[in-house]
Amino acid sequence: MIKKHQFTQIILEILTQYFDENAEDIFQNSPLLQYLNIKTKSANKGSKSRPSLGNHYALYVLVEDYINKGFYNQNNYEEYEGARFSDLLRRQRELPFGEKLQNHALNHRLNMEFSKYFPTIEQKPILRDVETSRYWINENLLIIEVSKIKYNIALVVKHIIDAYVNARQQSFRDFMSYCDELLQIENKDNNDAVNFIKTLLRPNIDARVFEITSYAILKTFYAEQKIFWGYSLEELTEDNLILYKTGRTNANDGGIDFVMKPLGRFFQVTETIDVNKYFLDIDKVQKYPITFVVKSNETTEKIKEKIQQQAKLKYKINAIVNRYLDSVEEIINLPILHEYINTIIEQGNISDIIQEIAVQSQLEFNLNSSNNN
Template structure:
């Protein structure tokens, strides 16, 4: 399969070239396990739209670490090894940065299942498990590879690649925490300055978590001033203000919808991409229920819709299918539109409510997020 190219691929090649001078790209192309890690490290240097998933990385990490600790890369004999105990591997996973909430799924089946999806014709899977003894091995066939007839061992490089990925993810998350703390501190010192700070956060390269928090706070207050009338008969109408609810943690990779509006039942999804596949996947999740997309871009909404339609026609080539999906895009809200709505809220004198909501959501992320606890504990690269 073709090698996925992204920003962290450069770092992977740097590490491989360190261990195997001038052959990094050849090693990467020769190893399915390295290619899998390349796919799984795509989010390293982005603003972390999705919460970093370390389960599969760490399942590989702890088994390769056990392999190296026992010096099988030097002295051999791994085929006679009794295997690592599950409880030791599981405990080690939870000692690692971001790992204190990990479950056993990756070690037991999830990593192997996902690996097969990417390499369906390969006869090897990364983890070998003896269910009777509850012992585990990394598949040495994926650790030892042959290049030009010579065998090389990539175990040490794998550890360094995962370490580098954790470091990159920590940096991205620390930047998010800094934004949260800045919002809290500025609001306490100078509310007017906080409003300008919020405006400065509405830009395409802002951390995706910050963007979701800010966009939610603005839209919640913007819609909160709007009222609808409804009832079971014309004689009995109820007046109700629109309320926007967050449905989960900020940018959680939970497959759900980000905001829901009551009583209209509108769905909102925050995204940083203009990708028809992603939009249509979100639409399919809710059985083609209409969705409003809040997009972290300065591009005009008309341009976004044209691009989505072009991608959709190229992918499906069936007008009826494309039309059904496009009809489910209820509205597109870009950054300029968010700014306009924020200005509207400020004109009503409700800027303070936006600030309070941002502070509230930031405090939730800052104080409760389990990843924060890990960052405070682990300041160095995985050891």
């Protein structure tokens, strides 16, 4: 039974444009379309940040190559020498949100995930020759037979992925307009600026937006704090705390999100209260203490309690559990970020948050280039 969601209706509408009354039957008989249905369920949700488009685009560029080379509804694809890897990767990086994509989806990730969802289907979406670095879409998955009539879904697959990307872009377009507004708000009433920032601190806000906003708040908040340090009491150095962003926002790169100088504190931003996520972050820095910035209104005590409960179920041994919990240096939730905003207002530095959000958003969402298009 196919699980339907909000974007499923778009898929069916696209199918109907191409195949009229046969749309539903083709959908039901196509593992590839069902895979796309699974992969597009987040189209209208804001809970995730950057769309995970590696597998979508691996499929997209191969289907596009299949169409552009004239094999759609032809019978000679088996004679095709295959698409070059370099051409496919370059094309992926030309697509929206694709500029940082690597080779994983083309080489194995798409096929592995497809097999996970459809373990009984021997056919895999991507065929490749490792020695020549040539790639083909599996045409057997593009040809669907309904009532003894064969239909080619290549155009539909490309159309569905285009529609999905457009849907995902909409939330980013909205935020881009907010960022433009930020720069105009900056010199106006602080109440407008504060209200705007607080709208970005909701449990259902886009994770990418939350990471940018929390970074701007924390950087501004800590900038007013000073420490004195040195190698002797006679020679102490006075320094403000500086927070650095260490990589792409909400990237699945195995890194730490923020680092503070000169204290060397690590900060990790997360949407979940999942012990596996927390302990994975702790393990990758060899149990170095980490401050977790959590997109939640639950109290820090409740969050810690949930982490502890999950940890006990997972590990059973108190010594192991306590070792991990000792590495949770601090938990910063949404109410604490609101408190920090109030402190920043009292210090008269609210415009610093706005400027930082605008800068980070321009970097993350490519606002300059978007505005020029």
